[in-house]
Amino acid sequence: MDVFNRVRVGINAVPILSPLTGVGQYTYRLITELQQILPNKPWLFYGTSWDRAIRTAAPAGARELNKAIKRLMPHPHVITRLLKQARFSTGVRRHKINLYHEPAYLAYPFKGPSIVTVHDLSWIRHPETHPLERLREMNRFMPKAVENATHIVVDSDFVRREVMTHYGVHGDRVTTVLLGVAPEFQPQPAEVCKPVLEKFELTHGQYLLAVGTLEPRKNLSTVIAAFEQLPEPLRRRFPLVIVGMRGWGMERFSEGLRHMISRGEVRLPGYVDQAELPALYAGARLFVYPSLYEGFGLPPLEAMACGVPVIASRRASLPEVVGHAGILVEPLDDSAIAGHMRALIEDDAMHASLGQAGLNRARNFTWRKFALETVAVYKKVLAHVD
Incomplete structure (x- = not known):
């Protein structure tokens, strides 16, 4: 882990603020494992602020601001994203983040090596299963997120093929890291x-x-x-x-x-x-x-x-x-x-x-194995940074 002694990893932790669905679970397990593995705990971006501690709920003020924007502003997703981008960039400079991992598709612009996790392409393959606002957001921001990412992590070989085929990404830029299962999931009488x-x-x-x-x-x-x-x-x-x-x-x-x-x-x-x-x-x-x-x-x-x-x-x-x-x-x-x-x-x-x-x-799927393989991607990315 010597390569990480000077690395300050930044992760978008917004997905863990809402009830943990798939992306939230992925993000939570990634963060908790990296806190144990990396010599420097990752910095976590919560949409309006940065912290190294895990939070489970957004501040009440942030929730009210989001509601107001959705109620009063045209194109609320675009406006909300611009506000978050400003907070993101300020935190990157303040905390000297030099490696950014976006676990929820839509990466913020970042001047440095970045990893984007693409969990699936469901909004492309099955647009009928998504609300219109979600489709607009993904189609607006996702192509640039894929283009700008230094490396892309996917949850399965199936998604790896999807990303390579749809976006024309070379296989050297896409790595499969299978997810894990927590130890509390076990047979119980x-x-x-x-x-x-x-x-x-x-x-x-x-x-x-x-x-x-x-x-x-x-x-x-x-x-x-x-x-x-x-x-x-x-x-x-x-x-x-x-x-x-x-x-x-x-x-x-x-x-x-x-x-x-x-x-x-x-x-x-x-x-x-x-x-x-x-x-x-x-x-x-x-x-x-x-x-x-x-x-x-x-x-x-x-x-x-x-x-x-x-x-x-x-x-x-x-x-x-x-x-x-x-x-x-x-x-x-x-x-x-x-x-x-x-x-x-x-x-x-x-x-x-x-x-x-x-x-x-x-038994072949553990979150520690998942985290170590993710760290291996970080190492690969850093090895190509001048």
């Missing part, structure tokens, strides 16, 4: 899970689980359609629990949920605190994740680490994560998904075998 499961009125081993923001790209409507095909006695005994924030496009399938929700067959607890997720995974009979497009897919990895059998889409990056340790399906084939659900409910031997296979595979 019923008595350990009980406090969390009681809160959600669930019984260990007697519910099906899906995790993801409730938006079209996650394809949870197919999960619901598959679940509806199960015999009613199974649906009542093994309710479907969908954990995640309400995202954009919920109106497309929320109406179809009403009758199953009213009977308690489908549960929508909303966003669940990170501390409660391991128990919810470990207590599930199975986990289903037929996402249409993922740059990596943390939830199926977390489920496998808990010894829970996984049904996942065979599209995009998910085969890289699940491998042969889960059931890979066509994501829109609700009949096939229903058949696999029923098999994993009724066949204990199959259930045990698949759970163990997932557990074995998950």
